[in-house]
Amino acid sequence: MASAARSAALRVLLLVAVAIAGALSDPTPLQDTCVADMRAATPVDGFACKPQSAVVDEDFFSRAIASAASTANPFGANSTRATVATFPGLNTLGVSITRVDLAPGGLNPPHSHPRASELVMVLQGEVLVGFTTGANRLFSKVVRENELFVVPRGLQHFQLNTGAGDAVFVAMFDSQSPGVVTPTFAMFSTKPAMPMEVLTKTFLTGEDQVNAIMSKFAGF
Incomplete structure (x- = not known):
């Protein structure tokens, strides 16, 4: 009897673990496309789909990160985001991307993304990328052109331009709206x-x- 009770308890714990794991990422889409209808109300989470008859090629295309943004600010940094808010075709796909431009010495200040892990790829220059864990341990690395660095979900992290010139990197997320x-x-x-x-x-x-x-x- 005790064994049966333990088995039942383990099944409950497994179901809870699966539910928690599912809550840590965007839901799996149930159809081929669900281009966000930005004019529709948001009833719970995410965006409603445009009618399929209204979907066009341009919905799956964006120039949101094509141009450099001004770094004339105290941090010498600027982020240009291609999330579902600016790129409706990302809706329900669980991905997004951000371009970050850094002036010499520019800093993308410590921050976190509550809904996504982050994969950094440097396109130009050299960037010190680092994150801290719950144990206050710092992991960091100078990342150069075409090199990668990954930041686990929810952890505080930063990017600092350590090169002599401007730097550019893209940050890829496993959420259509990673938050910051x-x-x-x-x-x-x-x-x-x-x-x-x-x-x-x-x-x-x-x-x-x-x-x-x-x-x-x-x-x-």
């Missing part, structure tokens, strides 16, 4: 503002120092 969380903005540029007590205790500093940091993010 940048801690500096999440702490210092929220609306409404993060409670001062939270910030001073988090950074073990005083209000003057926190206000000085917050002032640098006022324009973002």
Whole structure:
């Protein structure tokens, strides 16, 4: 009897594990195409499909990352995203891509993607790519043209141009909408503002120092 109960418990745990694993990636599509209807309401998650009769060749084509974006900002970096929001043909396919341009010394600040792992491929220059684990261990590598570096789902990571000239890389994701969380903005540029007590205790500093940091993010 005890053995039967253990078997039943194991089956339940297996079902829970399968459900959790399924929740960590975009759902498998149930049809050949589901081009996002960007004008339709989003009832639960993702986008409704355009009628098949309205789908055209251009729905599966995008120039979203064809051109370099301006890096004239404090970070010397700019990201141009081809997610489902800008490329409706990606809807339900579980993939997307971002182009990142970095000026010399430019930094794509530490951030995470809650819904996707990231595969980085450098197209130009050399880029230091790194991520940190839950154990606060840093893994990093200088990545050069046509080389790859992978960042596991949800982990904090960054890209820094360590070369003499401009750098360009593409980041490929296993989600049509990977999301992005940048801690500096999440702490210092929220609306409404993060409670001062939270910030001073988090950074073990005083209000003057926190206000000085917050002032640098006022324009973002």
